[in-house]
Amino acid sequence: MRLMSLREALAAHVADGDCVALEGFTHLIPFAAGHELIRQGRRNLHLVRMTPDLIYDQLIGMGCAKRLTFSWGGNPGIGSLHRLRDAVEHGWPRPLELDEHSHAGMAAAFCAGAARLPFGVLRGYLDNDLDKVNPRIGRIECPFSGERLAAVPAINPDVTILHAQCADREGNVAIHGIVGAQREAALAAGALVVTVEEIVDQLAPAMNGIVLPHWTVDAVVHCPGGAYPSYAHGHYTRDNDFYQRWDAISRDRDGFNDWMREHVLETNDHAGFLASLRVEAA
């Protein structure tokens, strides 16, 4: 593990064309890292995320992505991801290939990836049209009962990027609260970059808690607020209001471009991004 700046870490670990998963299910979405990928101008990424959320709307709208593996692509509780829709419906700013799953299927694929099995098995994709549009959804027969089940190929991203609450100086990373498929995405990856709210001398004891041990972590980045406008349990809450405002910001191409220029492209880093939004501080 190396302690790096976000800029260094992403320059070192993410190349054009890589398969990249920025995971975090509502909670701990690595916004700062997503913005930095945009600033660095990454192209042709194969993005992986169960729930694309606003950060993938931004990456897609900025032309970083060529392909998307996902299972639910909306603005939670609000509606559409307009940039995702524009890419799928009109190919703007470029066409986006979809590799579409259900949550259960994608979770099974991440689990298989973490265990380095070539495929995951589930009772799923039953009598619906998903396997007609996704050739990666297969079937497998139980060698004992003959029963047919669904199979999905393992997901093993080149790089997984997470945001977490805490790392210690060795690089052990602790996550608590809603953990989604973060641990599986982390252990499935070729390289693992984690931004954290805090770096501490000693992690709080959490015998059966969720820890990514230091030798599975390639880079740790100290990046307070790195999940904003998503949230970090124990540090700050989700900015639901921002999620609502995004609907208007992202609805048309020009408004989106202006906003991204002002707040992401023309800010230096995440602190600059937060300052540009005048997020309130206690």
Place this chain on the structure above:
Amino acid sequence: MRLMSLREALAAHVADGDCVALEGFTHLIPFAAGHELIRQGRRNLHLVRMTPDLIYDQLIGMGCAKRLTFSWGGNPGIGSLHRLRDAVEHGWPRPLELDEHSHAGMAAAFCAGAARLPFGVLRGYLDNDLDKVNPRIGRIECPFSGERLAAVPAINPDVTILHAQCADREGNVAIHGIVGAQREAALAAGALVVTVEEIVDQLAPAMNGIVLPHWTVDAVVHCPGGAYPSYAHGHYTRDNDFYQRWDAISRDRDGFNDWMREHVLETNDHAGFLASLRVEAA
């Protein structure tokens, strides 16, 4: 969930011929429950446990078991389980059918059972003789890469019995420390009986800890010391000395029978068992 006495709970949930898993990996082995099965004279059980340990040595030596699914059958750090050996080598007190796995295989089988999949997949049983003696070890082909992997049928015991530190009055059960395959064995079972050190009004907060929610639990039994001579993290330590003494106690049939009569058959319950051993109390 119902709060019951150990006697009631096992009479209600375990019948002759059942497939029963008493799990707990070194830690939290449900000794009290095993002894009660012996007192109730259960027969023809199909016993399941990764590491049979002393409690299965006792159940096997007392003639309760017909079949054993396991992956490592020794007295940890000390040597043989003499009663298990006597049953396998000489059919005393009755022959014991073996369904033998590796730890990885059995863990995969429990995971499949908990997820109600018919089989588990692993990269395992590679070029060894285990699949020659266990017809339940199969092979499966990845539907995407064609790679061949091992497959094991799911384990779904009729009843799983655990010992845990704590339950609340609703029947939510919290386990911490070394948890082995307890959670998987619990969720794989047809019925789940849990003995606990303590019943509390409110479980300690453990957001990402291991909890078996009340609606997965069929009976909770208040049984302090129920893991002795195994241990309950935070309550008492493992009686390593007892594990050593067991080697001599169990070595011959008469000595074993005498000991079981005095300490298990002729005691009423677990408190009586502990008293008969004059275990020191603080």
Place this chain on the structure above:
Amino acid sequence: MSAATRDEWMTVAAARMLWNRCVCFVGIGLPSAACNLARFTHAPDIVLIYESGTIGTRPDVLPLSIGDGELAQTASFVVPLPEVFSHYLQAGRVDVGFLGAAQVDRYGNLNSTVIGPYESPTTRLPGGGGAPEIAAHARQTFVMLKASPRSLVEQLDFRTSAGYLDGHGARARTGATGDGPRAVITDFGILTPHPRSDELRLSALYAGATVEEARAAVAWPLLLAETVETIAAPSESELAILRALHARTREAHSQPVVLPKSLVGGA
């Protein structure tokens, strides 16, 4: 107290269908309001699971997202998301799953993926998320949606989640372990499947709603159940509790987010 809105009718009707101690897989929006209303009224020990991994959660206010901190904070415990789907849903441990959709057909099949062809949709919807397997494995599902001939359709553009397929017992011949959609709760009343044909029929109307209104909102020729029941209006107490819940929710979510000062030094 002012008359109930149609959203309130739907929420109350759904809440009444839940029972104490039932295990619900909850989605955001009306289902979340219905489940928590049930919890604050007749079903205090209802077990709520949100797909973010929060099990047995008891939020004081409604979450805006499926993974609000409030859900984790008030849960019995929180599991990684894959376990929600494998160890709870797939394992048959969920009594009731709530689903929404852009389109429902007469056999309760759902579309939440696309309007138009998949490869060149006129409207790309969010997609299936948890729904395909909730539809398969929850012991029963309740579908909640606002009715119109564009949502209650003759033919789905895409089948995201299977209901009764082509009806007439077709579902029983598949690998689905749950019983399928037992009710579609709309803004005029409730549709339930015919016991043999599985076709959704009008089985209950809100007091004040009419059969004509129902028929106008459904694209297929809507059949009536042997008896069409009348659903009593939300009681004073139901409405008061639901409105207080919404008021608490608005209040909680109107608090501005505050980041630790160190983060926004420049602002």
Place this chain on the structure above:
Amino acid sequence: MSAATRDEWMTVAAARMLWNRCVCFVGIGLPSAACNLARFTHAPDIVLIYESGTIGTRPDVLPLSIGDGELAQTASFVVPLPEVFSHYLQAGRVDVGFLGAAQVDRYGNLNSTVIGPYESPTTRLPGGGGAPEIAAHARQTFVMLKASPRSLVEQLDFRTSAGYLDGHGARARTGATGDGPRAVITDFGILTPHPRSDELRLSALYAGATVEEARAAVAWPLLLAETVETIAAPSESELAILRALHARTREAHSQPVVLPKSLVGGA
């Protein structure tokens, strides 16, 4: 300080083969002593995993069982056992796995299952446990056992864990991802596989042990490596640290177990 026993020689020899920050899958007994000796000497940041699920554990005394509370208490964290095997071992995240066995053959295949036929054994051994997959997936394995013609055998009664199979590169053609047994550490010295034939040869002797002694302890005609190195005796410091570790362990484990008084009211 008294001369080192053969157990101490073995422990010290194994400890010296470990490096700082290597990830070890540890078994009880000599391997556990060796790994912790390495941690207390030249490899302070070694990562120890016991199959009970304790990851990054730093016990102050040696555990008597694979799941002692001390291991959990001093671990970075504890995972359910299935994850140790799937997410760590199978996933290729273990550098060194330690194995013991009742029998080892000339190609490093191991038997820990039975002596005699499986269906009617003369001696039923504990069985494979974690070994079959440790043998397959740890990047390398070290085997520790006391040598005799009954343990270093011409022909195994049962192959529990694959080493190099029939040698000559056979292992590379299988699904095993690890490199196999890189050393067999015995009480006379160390056997290592021939680079092409994979046959175990004598490559190092403890100072004072002889080739004759080694040959007498091996049932097959033991070949010598090009150079047979001499392993330096345990240093004063290694012995002192190891003996102190054992003394702490004896002291800790001689404490009688005390149950809360309420449990043994009758006694």
